[in-house]
Amino acid sequence: MRSNFDVFNIADWFIANDSSMTPKKLQKMVYYAYAWTLTLMNDSVDNLKNKLFDAPIEAWVHGPVVKDLYQRYSNYGYNVIDSNDLSHQDSLDKIKQNPDIEDILQQVNDVYGGYNANELESITHQQFPWQHAREGLSPLEATSNIITDEDMYRYYVSQES
Template sequence: MYNIQSIIDYFLSKEEMTPKKLQKLLYYAYSWHLVFENESSDELSERLFSERFQAWVHGPVVPAIYHQYKEYGGSPIPRVEDFNLESANFTDETKDVLNQVWEIYGGYNGNELESISHQEKPWLEARGGCSPIELCQTEINDETIFETYGSRL
């Protein structure tokens, strides 16, 4: 497992971005890492980081990261200029997952990524019977994440 800040710094070294976009990139990095680094949903021991996502109104959110960057609102968080990929000590597999997530999802803005996550089972299942604007702090289930994205391979 990695410190979530190293994953944040990786994405912010690519470009400045809104907190919403950052949250969704973290979600997709976590999700795809879960798929590629574990054999089955019965034993999900390999996680990218320990923090868990909740099914908030605007999509998957790590609450601590929301509070860390909430001052930015809809404005971009500045780019991290001094990130060193080698000092992050990512495995080659992790680098590959992060690079692929950036290549696939990095071109979308936060609102587009929110829309994508709203159509996917992990967020929908965790929201349950909540209305579209209702506060929800239900954690998104790792097994559902694994099954949903693993089925796309």
């Protein structure tokens, strides 16, 4: 399964399913959905062909960020995103057509949806994929370093046991 989705389809699902979705929280939810999909839909770190979307995830100061998604919703600042402001009106239907992906999104929402953006930021900062991508940087240093699929897969597979 190569990705049939783009990052905006996934973002739309989270926005439609969480009335407290701010841009920062959305970034973390999309990150976890991507990482969980890598972990659950691939059998080996050597063959990570099943991905949720193709956009890179960068290790910004406040945690994992998809730059295009940041640009799309940055005008909201720290405010909740209007649930009518979806990128693609067909996103929810498209996801419903793939029950495995919808199930992963629901699981991620069940596990992380109760946290606010600052709590999710703190959680990602304690995890290896973000830390590794920021290795050698000061806490407030900007970067576009990518959080690798391999780091995500290895870390989250190790958390399952």
